[in-house]
Amino acid sequence: MSKKTIEVSIPFLSGNEKNYLEECIKSNYVSSIGPFVNQFENKLANTIGLKPDQITTTNSGTSALKLALIASGIKRDDLVIIPSYTFIATANAISDCGGVPWIMDVLPESLTLDFNLVEEEIASKTFMKDGQIFHKELNLRVFGIVPVHVFGYAPELEEIIKLGKKYNLNIIADAAGGLGSLYKNKKLGLTVNSGIVSFNGNKIITSGGGGMFFSNDRKIVERVKHLASTARLTSNYIHDQIGFNYRISNLHAAVGLAQIENFKTILERKLQISNQYKKYLNNPKINFFLSGKNSKSSNWLNAISFNNLFSGFNIDDFLKYMQINNINIRHYWRPIFLQPPYIKCPRSSQEICSNIYKNVIVLPSSSNLSEEEVKYISNKINSYIQ
Numbered sequence: 001m002s003k004k005t006i007e008v009s010i011p012f013l014s015g016n017e018k019n020y021l022e023e024c025i026k027s028n029y030v031s032s033i034g035p036f037v038n039q040f041e042n043k044l045a046n047t048i049g050l051k052p053d054q055i056t057t058t059n060s061g062t063s064a065l066k067l068a069l070i071a072s073g074i075k076r077d078d079l080v081i082i083p084s085y086t087f088i089a090t091a092n093a094i095s096d097c098g099g100v101p102w103i104m105d106v107l108p109e110s111l112t113l114d115f116n117l118v119e120e121e122i123a124s125k126t127f128m129k130d131g132q133i134f135h136k137e138l139n140l141r142v143f144g145i146v147p148v149h150v151f152g153y154a155p156e157l158e159e160i161i162k163l164g165k166k167y168n169l170n171i172i173a174d175a176a177g178g179l180g181s182l183y184k185n186k187k188l189g190l191t192v193n194s195g196i197v198s199f200n201g202n203k204i205i206t207s208g209g210g211g212m213f214f215s216n217d218r219k220i221v222e223r224v225k226h227l228a229s230t231a232r233l234t235s236n237y238i239h240d241q242i243g244f245n246y247r248i249s250n251l252h253a254a255v256g257l258a259q260i261e262n263f264k265t266i267l268e269r270k271l272q273i274s275n276q277y278k279k280y281l282n283n284p285k286i287n288f289f290l291s292g293k294n295s296k297s298s299n300w301l302n303a304i305s306f307n308n309l310f311s312g313f314n315i316d317d318f319l320k321y322m323q324i325n326n327i328n329i330r331h332y333w334r335p336i337f338l339q340p341p342y343i344k345c346p347r348s349s350q351e352i353c354s355n356i357y358k359n360v361i362v363l364p365s366s367s368n369l370s371e372e373e374v375k376y377i378s379n380k381i382n383s384y385i386q
Contacts, residue, residue, distance in 0.1 A: 005326045006377065009202040009301060012269075012367035013255075015262045020254035032229075034250025040257040044212055047179070047263060048197075049187030053218055056225040057253065061176045061198025061211035063228070063246040065093035065146070068194055068213050071223035072170045074099050078143035079135055079346065081169075083113040083155075084335040084353040086148040090174050091336050091345075099143065102135075103337045103347035108356065110292055111303075112155035113147045115163065121348050122167055133167050138346060144170030149178030151362075152204065152270075152300030153291030157183050157191050172196070176211075179204050180267045180298030181291075189214050199256055204270065204300045204367075205263060207256030210248045266367045270299035273369055277302050280378030285385050289360070303332065305359040306385070315359065318384055325380050332362045 024030050037057065045052045058064040074080070076098035082090050084103045091101045104121065107114050126133040126142060133142045145164060147155040157173070164171040173195030175181070175188055183191040194217065197203075199210035213224045231243025248256075259266075274297075278288060281304065289303045306313065322329050335353045336342050364377060 003326055005328050006364045006369070006373055007328050007366060008330070008362055008364050010366045010368075011201055011206045012262075012266060013258075014368070016258040017255050020258050021251065024251050024254050029250045032247035032249055034253070036250050036253040036257050037248060040207070040248075040253040040260065043257060043260045045189070045214075047187070047260060048189035048214060050189035050214055050216070054189065054216060054221055055212055055214040056221055056228065057248040057256075058211040058213060058224075058228050058246045059248055059252070060209060060246075061174075061196050061200065062089040062093050063244070064196035064198075064211035064213040064224070065090070065172065065174060066096050067224045067227045067244070067246060068172050068196055068215075068220075069093065069097045069099065069143075070227060071220050072144070072172065072194065074143050075141070077140050079138070079140050080143050081113075081118060081145040082174075082336065083111075083148050083150075084337050084347070084350055085111045085150065085333060085357065086174065086336060087176065087333055088336065088339055089176070090146060090148060091339070091342055094146070095341070100140065101336060101342060101345050102142070103342065103345055103350075105348050105350050105352050108352050109290060110153070110155070111150045111289055111356075111360070112153075112292070113145075113160065114352070115156050115159040117348055118145070118160075119163060122163070126167075131168055133169075135346065142167070142169060144172060146172050146174050149173065149175040149181060151289060151297070151303050152177050152181055153297035154178060154181055154183040154191065154295040156292055156294065158294065161192065170194075176200075177203055177300040178298060180263065180270075180300075182296035184294050185296070189216075193217060194220060199252075199259075204298050205256065205259035205266060207248065207252040207259065210252045210256055267298060269367045270365070272371075273365060273367075273374060274299040274302055276371055276374040277363060277378065280375055281381060283382060283385070286381075299365070301365045302363045304361050304363060305356065306361075313385065315361075319361075321384055322380060327364065327377050327380060329361055329363055329377075331358065332360050333357070
């Protein structure tokens with residue numbers, strides 16, 4: 001094998017990225033106006049099963065989630081239920097709106113939101129007033145739930161949507177890494193009323209930086225689009241509310257368009273990589289985190305944990321060993337309840353998250369990873385834990 005380090009997830013730029021960027025420069029459309037924005041949005045809408053007027057792009061997934069919350073009616077000090085195992089941007093978007101994350105534990109097999117626990121927490125810790133629920137101790141309104149697609153697969157959306165209807169809660173899916181996933185054989189845009197996707201450099205496709213909001217409620221989509229454009233009403237610089245400069249640029253959309261044109265190939269390769277890991281890491285000491293029975297993963301990332309079946313194993317020593325062998329695998333997200341800005345936030349018991357997160361390892365999962373590299377990585381893991 002080459003001495004080149006094998007990274008966790010890097011862009012696979014194999015199509016028209018360079019050509020489209022050159023077009024941007026030649027045409028002078030390098031800001032938030034340009035033909036690639038509309039073309040990218042049209043392709044994205046089709047990919048997730050929606051119409052172009054049911055989605056809008058932004059400059060990041062975090063921006064998309066923040067705008068989704070605002071457009072859906074979040075108020076200062078509203079509680080928003082999130083899983084503890086997620087990237088901190090989920091909580092940050094809520095906080096940036098003046099909201100407060102209510103942090104829930106996750107299911108051990110998938111690390112997605114434990115919907116039964118959410119129901120228990122709501123039943124024991126809230127009261128209903130004027131058709132909305134409030135936290136008994138904090139006396140704060142519960143605005144909604146942001147379930148997260150972990151590693152490329154959906155949580156149990158049907159159960160979470162039922163909770164939303166029962167308790168009058170907004171459901172906004174943080175599907176940052178969920179593009180290409182299916183739930184009950186439905187494309188992403190058909191699985192939940194509203195949600196967001198990220199096109200950061202490590203995602204299944206990238207625009208270099210970008211995000212998308214989608215909804216079957218076109219009025220909310222229009223609100224998000226308006227807010228992302230500084231809430232500007234006219235060319236005379238009249239703005240009807242506080243808005244933000246969160247639009248995607250034509251440059252970023254050009255890269256995104258080139259990526260989405262190759263999306264089928266990227267998804268196929270992601271599936272091959274996932275299957276290859278399962279083949280070569282068929283070891284009783286290793287667990288793969290898997291999607292639930294109703295979800296089909298986009299296989300954005302492949303994650304494992306080690307069974308507590310062997311003594312003398314130190315995970316940090318293992319990571320150092322892999323680094324020495326030019327394999328950049330590492331721990332992944334630190335749970336939200338342990339993040340300094342959110343230590344004082346309300347939370348459920350964290351029995352699963354607190355015990356498992358240090359044992360979660362994300363394997364190299366880039367779309368251009370070869371089978372030879374997957375085999376090399378797997379052999380190094382197997383040889384270490386024998």
